[in-house]
Amino acid sequence: MTPSRRVPSSPPSRSSFARAVLAVLWKDLAAEVRSRELLSAMLVFALLVILIFNFAIELAPDLRPTITPGVLWVTLAFAGTLGLNRSMAVEKDRGCLDGLLLAPVDRSAIFFGKMLANWVFMLLVAVIILPLYSVLYNLNLFHPGLLLVILLGSLGYVAVGTLLASMAVQARTRDILLPILLFPVIVPLLLAAVRASGGFLQAAPFEQIRPWLNLLIGYDAIFLAVAYMLFDAIVEE
Amino acid sequence: MTPSRRVPSSPPSRSSFARAVLAVLWKDLAAEVRSRELLSAMLVFALLVILIFNFAIELAPDLRPTITPGVLWVTLAFAGTLGLNRSMAVEKDRGCLDGLLLAPVDRSAIFFGKMLANWVFMLLVAVIILPLYSVLYNLNLFHPGLLLVILLGSLGYVAVGTLLASMAVQARTRDILLPILLFPVIVPLLLAAVRASGGFLQAAPFEQIRPWLNLLIGYDAIFLAVAYMLFDAIVEE
Amino acid sequence: MEPRPKLLSLLTALSTLLFLAALAVIFFYAPLEATMNYVQKVFYIHISTAWVGMLGFLAAAAAGIAFLITKNLKWDIVEVAAVEISLVFFLVAIVTGSIWAKPSWGTWWTWDARLTTAAILEMIYLAYLLLRQGIEDPERRARFGAVYTLIGGLSVPVTFLSIRLWQTIHPAIIGTASAQAQGGFAMSPAMLHTMFFALGAFSVIFITLLWHRIRLGRLAEIVEQRKLQAVE
């Protein structure tokens, strides 16, 4: 074994940061591409949530269009929890989280890797359920504004979600803790997303939508920054 | 060690069946009494679901009374999944399910033990959220009829739920499979429960409620019988 | 490899003919419905596929029971075949229903009990496929699958009866679907003939497809065994 193989002990550079993020992302996607389990489960779950809601809670038909954005986001939030939970359960399974923590990479690289993977899954789910919802609610949901809102909303969601999931998974009650930690924090974000989506769908003047969009962007920025800073504190032991 | 300690190899009697059921029930309750995790998690979750709904889907206040039963049952169903999942995850943790299967007890005794424990948890959650909902929705939910519906509805729910949870936990995707398997098959039961609850709350004539109650009882009977007969096939290996 | 049975070839030919005949009958024999015009023709396909799909789900449950009793994996193949084909049939029913709903109710979809229970029934069998995907041991996969088709089968009658269940409490919804389900719109004898012919044709098509799918499952099993022998 030649010394050349030895790892340079210099502090991790920018490129090594990106490499670590990609390694984690690649790992999650590779496992998913092999099994395709998570995505299909999230999808079926998303459909179920909407069916059950509309069934159990009977609303007058004329009310329905206005609540579409709410249902859409609640569905995404629930399906997202499934994804987050699984994504972290995988890390706990054979002690893999310890393996990640032992690696000489910035913890925030691990965080961003996991977060990006979760984001990809959530966006894929959104892309697939949108046409279905369009049919079910008799509305065209392929509005560029709505797509933007989904992009922004899910980013904030996975930022906090990944952070809290890594906390939940370390508790004894990991099977049940995540939604409890996540939902209360995510409410303002969901609200902003619902309002912004509703605005775009009802073709409200942009003036009315802008504050919600700004709120969304603000939340994203804050959540990303907070998650970035706190992840270290959460995973280290 | 005297031979007197040896276990009689006669087929398990009625009393030994009851003893095994109680042993499993006792074990689940003891673990919960110690940690009180599951119950508190289910409760918090139940509260969150309703809060999020009220937030994301803005309803006119006058609409609320009519949708209360729907929200109540959807909440119970979601909180129930949490409980079922955890109840089975515990069994998989250090291979405990193998330990149960190795024991010389009827498999249906194990099933009923787990089911009863889940039922107890669900009823406790219901008992605690009822007053909260009463306050939130400004309705008196402590109607004896409603309590009966909750008793019946949750019985059917845990019967199928326990069965499907023991299936889900043996699959690779156990973190995500349960709600997907459970929700679609539970819909008729939920529906009957929602209708019956609504009937009682709106003081509908008993004639109108009776078909739904009958449906509930029928489902309970069928689900219990089916679960009892099929549990063997699920855990045996 | 077992040759394709004569009867199956016959059935395949017959199914093709029946399908074409059904189309012909629907378009040329059945009278135009007064208000709906051509769109109404989709009704015959809608009703046939819905029926046959539901019967297929029940057949899958029956195969599940047979598996649980005999523990013979061939019933598992029958079960999967029945579920997969019924899933497609039922999807066709939902889609044709939507197509019909657009002109008749002015919307592709509405949260009516029948529609929702139908969609949920479809989800049950999607969940069934997901369940099977998550289990590697073929024997256990078969057992779990059988159990789930059995429980899923319980939802079939509910879906079917959903209109009646609703009638008692929510008359608002009934005006649309179930008045007709009970024979509300006057069907001329020609329409009835067409309907029964389509029903029969789709039943035969279903059986043919089922047979093909079972054969496919068997062949896959044989391939698996050959691979096994090759590995050893």
Add this chain to the structure above:
Amino acid sequence: MIRVRKLVKRFGLKTVLRGLDFDVQAGEFVAILGPNGAGKTTFLRILASLTRPSLGEVVLAGCRLPAQAAAVRARLGVVTHQPLLYGDLTAEENLRFYARLYNLPRPADRIEEVLDLVGLASRRRDLVRTFSRGMQQRLAIGRAILHDPDILLLDEPHTGLDQEACDMLDRLLDQVAARGRTVVMTSHDLARVEDLASRFDILTGGLLRASAHRQELRGNLLDFYRETLAK
């Protein structure tokens, strides 16, 4: 006591056990040896009726597995790679739970006895979740012998045990064997099983390749093992 004929176990396309024949008389103590991935765990799990055979016949104490497994379960004690214990219960509560399932007549006394035996009496009220690896293994052994089974199936039972606990286990197994119980055990520690078992079977490539009694070997277990694998 145990009779296995033409046992085949497949996982998907991979055949792990390929037609195994195996017999154990009542009172025998058999050690199954073999390299990693040989199929020892799979075989033991089939004997314990925790895994189904793909083909072949398995008879335990006159009962065919898996069909008649229920009839022998009460007479079976099993240690697997996992401890089969509830992390959220204490050591004592775990044993009490199993005592109930096995319907022991005087559970409290027996639990006392077993906890002493495995050296966990002082930790009886601690949650199993907080136990070290060796302590969990000790309790797993306690759980397996709680109902004094006729047949003991042990998968690498010495794993994680310290010197003292290993000695305890060896003494225990000696006693169990002396009382005429049947034991089937796997292990990688040849030196330790050499003095323990009365027969050594070597499993490799899904088949039992060789079998020898202790008397025949005269302390040459390692050579016997190496030669068999080299073949």
Add this chain to the structure above:
Amino acid sequence: MIRVRKLVKRFGLKTVLRGLDFDVQAGEFVAILGPNGAGKTTFLRILASLTRPSLGEVVLAGCRLPAQAAAVRARLGVVTHQPLLYGDLTAEENLRFYARLYNLPRPADRIEEVLDLVGLASRRRDLVRTFSRGMQQRLAIGRAILHDPDILLLDEPHTGLDQEACDMLDRLLDQVAARGRTVVMTSHDLARVEDLASRFDILTGGLLRASAHRQELRGNLLDFYRETLAK
């Protein structure tokens, strides 16, 4: 290389390590021995910066833990009670993933080399989930040495390994030690570590009670261990 002073670790009210002092020079090979529940795993996890000390000073290669842990991670290889592997990835993919995290220059060659070393070359494309216990342990060792670390922390690394794999591991550790790497290892198998380590520390009751070099012992490790515990 490693310097530990007055290390205390508490879990709730229970004190597991009570003021431990410990020094390892670069190139030393230390075996930590002790009964079940002595605190060996806890201690090793603290050295690996996987657990935080409650009190005291821990310095690895000049970096204080836990604050400066990041600076030594690249030079650390760890084997714990769990394999730290992804069940849904293959053996090769697991190693490839870690190779990326450790930024190895020619990962493919090194992965090849390591898979050969631990004897899993033929199973490289199988999912780790389907591996036997010993095969997972082999891969866990492969993962730990992948980046040729300066400091190896091994918690009962021989667990579940068969004869051949144990010999492989021993040869590997000999080589590693010969190249001047530092090794800290726990074990319950005194016979095996006797020829492996250069120093033996005995941990019991949360303290290091005794320490001896191989030369001093002259093959009497077992006696030394027993005597220390008897004290």
